[in-house]
Every structure is written in structure tokens, then in C-alpha cells.
Amino acid sequence: MSLENQTLEHIKTALKRHPDALMTTAFNLNGIVLLDLATRAGFTGQVVFVDTGYHFLETLIVRNHLSEKYKQVQWITLNANHQQDNLWQSNTDACCAKNKVAPLKNFLEQQKPSALLNARSREQNSTRATIELREESAERIHFNPLAFWTRAELEAYAKEHQLELHPLYAQGYLSIGCAPCTKAVVVGEDARAGRWVGSTKTECGLWTKGGL
Numbered sequence: 001m002s003l004e005n006q007t008l009e010h011i012k013t014a015l016k017r018h019p020d021a022l023m024t025t026a027f028n029l030n031g032i033v034l035l036d037l038a039t040r041a042g043f044t045g046q047v048v049f050v051d052t053g054y055h056f057l058e059t060l061i062v063r064n065h066l067s068e069k070y071k072q073v074q075w076i077t078l079n080a081n082h083q084q085d086n087l088w089q090s091n092t093d094a095c096c097a098k099n100k101v102a103p104l105k106n107f108l109e110q111q112k113p114s115a116l117l118n119a120r121s122r123e124q125n126s127t128r129a130t131i132e133l134r135e136e137s138a139e140r141i142h143f144n145p146l147a148f149w150t151r152a153e154l155e156a157y158a159k160e161h162q163l164e165l166h167p168l169y170a171q172g173y174l175s176i177g178c179a180p181c182t183k184a185v186v187v188g189e190d191a192r193a194g195r196w197v198g199s200t201k202t203e204c205g206l207w208t209k210g211g212l
């Protein structure tokens with residue numbers, strides 16, 4: 001069975017056991033591919049985007065385009081940071097905790113989904129090199145259907161299925177987060193090497209131990 005079909009079956013099985021599963025996305029390559037695969041597998045649940053107030057304009061445009069294309073899912077935008085506190089200038093950990101992790105954590109505490117569909121893949125970063133297809137936290141199951149996909153396989157899928165990618169992806173933004181904390185990467189770097197450049201920070205805290 002092809003990787004694509006294996007992944008579709010994996011998602012179908014996950015949704016059968018966890019019909020209340022939801023997915024979060026920041027509209028990176030992985031997230032866009034997962035959204036397409038999940039809807040092909042019958043996903044009609046919530047797609048949650050945390051608007052930290054610092055996203056690239058292009059990210060918001062992509063979100064609007066995708067919400068037009070995939071009308072079968074329920075689109076949720078959590079507007080986290082209306083005041084634009086610029087906390088990232090002094091403390092990126094505190095900024096992510098306040099403007100990214102807390103809003104999503106609060107939302108999940110209200111919704112109480114039994115599972116999340118997550119678009120992470122092992123190849124994205126050394127910190128993700130051991131993720132499994134299925135992981136458990138105290139609160140819920142985390143499905144990582146793309147865990148074993150390479151970037152080349154994700155790009156090939158996007159091309160074959162004519163998916164609209166984030167416009168900054170073609171400019172080297174292989175992982176796209178908030179504008180102040182994201183740079184383009186150069187050939188040979190990890191996809192997430194452009195996040196929080198110049199610091200040891202590699203994750204916003206959503207998917208690390210003690211996150212969600």
C-alpha cells in the first residue's frame with residue numbers, strides 16, 4: 001500500500017475511534033497536506049488556528065483561501081492578542097505561552113476533544129525525530145499521520161493534488177510561524193531552522209512535554 005493510502009487508512013481509523021478529534025494548523029506545508037488528506041478521509045471536525053496577532057499577512061490570506069476550499073470542516077480562529085503586546089521582544093517563551101499555548105489550551109479545556117490530528121513529521125527537526133504515529137498525553141491522544149513523511153513526499157503530494165501552499169514557502173520559509181520569529185532557511189538546513197533564529201528555542205511549547 002502506498003504511503004498516501006496508508007495515511008488515509010490511519011486517519012480513517014483514528015476518526016472512527018475519535019469522531020470528536022480536531023486539528024490545529026498554522027498553514028505550513030505539513031498542515032496543508034494533512035488538511036487535504038484528513039478531509040479525503042472524511043474529517044469534518046474543527047480546524048483551529050491561533051491568531052497570535054503577529055502572523056504574516058500571507059498566512060491570513062492562505063487561511064481564508066483554505067476556508068473557502070474546505071467548507072466541510074468547521075473553521076475556528078482564536079484571536080489571542082488584540083493588544084499586540086510585543087512581548088516577543090523581551091521574552092519569546094513568555095510570549096508563546098501567553099499568545100499561543102494558553103489560548104489553545106483554554107479552548108481544548110472547554111471542548112475536551114479525545115484526540116488531536118497533528119501535522120508534525122520526524123524530518124522537520126531533530127526535536128521531532130522520534131515522534132510516533134500515535135502518542136498519548138494525560139488529556140488526549142495525539143495522532144501524527146505524517147510522522148514518517150519526508151519533505152519531498154509532502155511536496156510531491158501537494159503538487160499532485162494541486163494544493164495551494166503558503167506563498168512564503170517558495171521563498172525558503174519552510175516552517176512559518178509568527179513574522180517576528182520566522183526567517184527563511186538555506187539549503188541543507190532543517191525545515192524549522194528559521195524559527196527563533198539566534199536563540200536555543202525550537203518549539204513554541206504546544207507540542208512539548210507539559211504542552212497540550
Ligand code: SF4
Binds near residue numbers: 052093179
Ligand atoms: S512565535 Fe514569536 S511572536 Fe509568536 S507567540 Fe511565539 S514569541 Fe510571540
